[in-house]
Amino acid sequence: MDELCYEPVHRLAQRLAAGEVSARELTQAFLDRIQALDGTVGAYLTVTAELALRQAREEDERRRRGEPVGPLSGIPVAVKDNLCIQGVPTTAASRLLAGYRPPYTATAVQRLRRAGAVILGKTNMDEFAMGSSTENSAFRTTRNPWDLERVPGGSSGGSAAAVAAGEAAAALGSDTGGSIRQPAAFCGVVGLKPTYGRVSRYGLIAFASSLDQIGPLTRDVTDAALVLEAIAGPDPADATSAPVPVPSWRESLTGEVKGLRIGLPREFFGDAVEAAVAGAVRAAVERLVADGATAEETSLPSAEHALPAYYLIATAEASSNLARYDGVRYGYRADADTVEGMYLETRKQFGAEVKRRILLGTFALREGYADAYYRKALQVRRLIKDDFDRLFATFDVLITPTSPGVAFPLGARTEDPLAMYAADICTLPVNLAGLPAVSVPCGFVDGLPVGLQVIGRPFAEDTVLRVAYAIEQRLRLDLRPPVGRVAA
Template identity: 60%
Template sequence: MPEELAFTPASELHQRFLRGEISAREIVDAYLERIKQVEPRVKAFLSLCEDRARRQAEELDRSRSAKEPLGPLAGIPVAIKDNLCVKNHPATCASKILANFYPPYDATVVRRLEEAGAIIIGKTNLDEFAMGSSTENSAFHPTANPWDLSRVPGGSSGGSAAAVAAGEVPVALGSDTGGSIRQPAAFCGVVGLKPTYGRVSRYGLIAFASSLDQIGPFGRTVEDCARLLQAIAGPDPQDSTSIPEKVPDYCGGFTGEIKGMRIGVPREYLGEGIAPEVRETVQAMAHRLAEQGAQVEETSLPYTRYALPAYYLVATAEASSNLARYDGVRYGLRVKAKEAKDAMAWTRKEGFGTEVKRRIMLGTYALSAGYYEAYYLKALKVRTLIKRDFDQAFARFDCLLTPTTPTPAFRQGEKLKDPLAMYFTDICTLAVNMAGLPAITVPAGRIEGLPVGVQFIAPPLMEERLFRVAWVVEQIVGFPSWRPPLEVRA
């Protein structure tokens, strides 16, 4: 596959398809060939939907020949994180306990993508049940960072981020519970958006922490992410938490005009634990945005310091409740035993990995009698204070600028034996999920050849504001032209 086609933005690929310069079948075959070339080293995918993708492509080609209306994503291959349901295709959550689960329905986002003309090409790797920050916790294999194969791509949506970065697919979907879209996007040098909680239906997303989970897009460009969100956003009667608000035109704000935009830089996000080079990248970007006419000022979010412990109480408590359904009786792995209680215990022992077991135990403890008020209830009160911090900041600012990660991508195995060090890698992203806010990460520079991202956070339902400022960063940095030093083997 020509490298230039592999790194062609989705919006341009769509236009080439509409003009008849390339067929949908040629696009699918080209990306499947690219996957074959680089996948042995990147390992971004858990499974491919080759037959389904080719059928979709041929149907699109017939529709184009017949001059029938085509959707806004017609001809665009999309990778789907493997905790989202695709009908009659495995949905493993990278866990042995769901290794043989074939959903009987499509997730709402998958259905909406196909209605827009997108082509589902495969399911990507993740940390088991989306619990992790490195995609090393997959039950099947770790994924490598295309910029340096000895390093992690981030997590939990590391497979989706790596697939886009490696040119295996132009866009992808992930899920973000505490930074699981933004952190891997930053590590892999691509754009990643976590939408407002409820902006995108969670129907068909296999739950980790239901009050925090949100589905969002990855892309090589800001426009590609905007186009993907345009297709999947909106209310859904099958998800009671989806917001009944009209979806605006996300692609209409790429004017380059941010003069007068008020941008706050919270000092808590530039303190202890943030690598000096990352801090300098954020400060340099703040200066560049000020040169473009934005009003950039320092601000404070004092309750940010409590986001990490509060998050790991709320998230693990919800995980403990959600994962109770995997009992060896209804579906998934079943280990046989004479007694029902033994079958359940052995199934969960064999089916769940170390990190999932750790979080179930933490969550069960936090919810247990005598500890609920001391831990879980207190964490919910802190969550309210974190949300109040953001509300006060947005009374003064249109958006906030922070690092996305404290460091560039770390080496594989570096943090596996230190859970607290691993959890700290999400320190810049957790509070956004606790407050239900939208946030986007865009590449802003490189440190020793590794991408570094900056994060913009906006008030609820202000995704178009994020796209507007992120697009300006894209023009300043020129990151869509970046290519990882990934040797292609025929």
């Protein structure tokens, strides 16, 4: 059964429909793999084995009775630990929420269940989604299945590592500045950040509310389309969810690129990007050009300001969102003689990176400083959006590296926050503009996966996925990490 854990969702769905394997057998195979591997990989914070097996039996019963089943019926999936599931520990990898069991379930997870998916558990992450390596988790370190001495990326590193190691058929993550796409690139999987508003954020523990978006991490592009179809759509519980229809994105996966206009923003191929990574991305683009696409170098001049603008906007919103963790209503509560003492002792449980961002955001919002910092960052955000709009008047998609380099060693950047933040320079502008983007593997450097990012117009997930699928089909990479080494 172990080989099933590396089959994509759409093939597993066919096997389940044909009766070649039951949902319970498939779920047990993934649970066995988690048991064997996760002590080494560290992808999960909570494994919901009993819940998963019960859900799998329910799906098998529906099939046995001849009832209609959802497109993900019996498919075992993992969920990032900042998405609430009723009664299941949901910590956002923070000691502030240790033991917290939400009284409700996030809309995206509800929709996964409605599609028939089986929930294997909650995956590790950077605390409150603040980080690029999953080293900021309060509970454990997640390792990259391609090299156990390297990071899986972040903040959705647990979800990416689980899919890469065959510990989940697919997973949900959240993306505030690249937190789905960057770990997808590091772990050799597909990571899709939908247009802001495409997927409901209800039940997502907030980091930066104007930037956060939920999306899938999967083994291939077809699976990304399949999962997105299941979780997308308007939601009355989220005022920022967009009232737009949910198409069949799988129908757009034709592989056809003739006449496609590709822009290559030079700011994403500069000195900050490793030459080998840029070369792998350009080589993949040439494959599309050979089949009838056109590619042209262009410019997104405001991109150089994206990093400082992002770290003002995101930290300001984080400062506001995390003010609720005061020990009064839920989560950890310190004992103290006074209310003020209780607040102070409770909030000492935040990790160093979360404290750093709260302080930055609080400073940026102080009276007398908001105009100089926060409002200026919002103006830069508008310039970035305008630059993207200008380029999309000429190009159908923009293609860039997902990250400036491949997965870096564990501990290499923990003492240098600026170096850590630079890992997201290719992904941050997309969140500031609210655009859809996908990372798809495009090659290897020193045996480690390289991610290529496809960026599209708002709500043009069909085009983004079509181009990613075309790249995937032309390259046909072997994306199984050295599992034997992982198992050892």
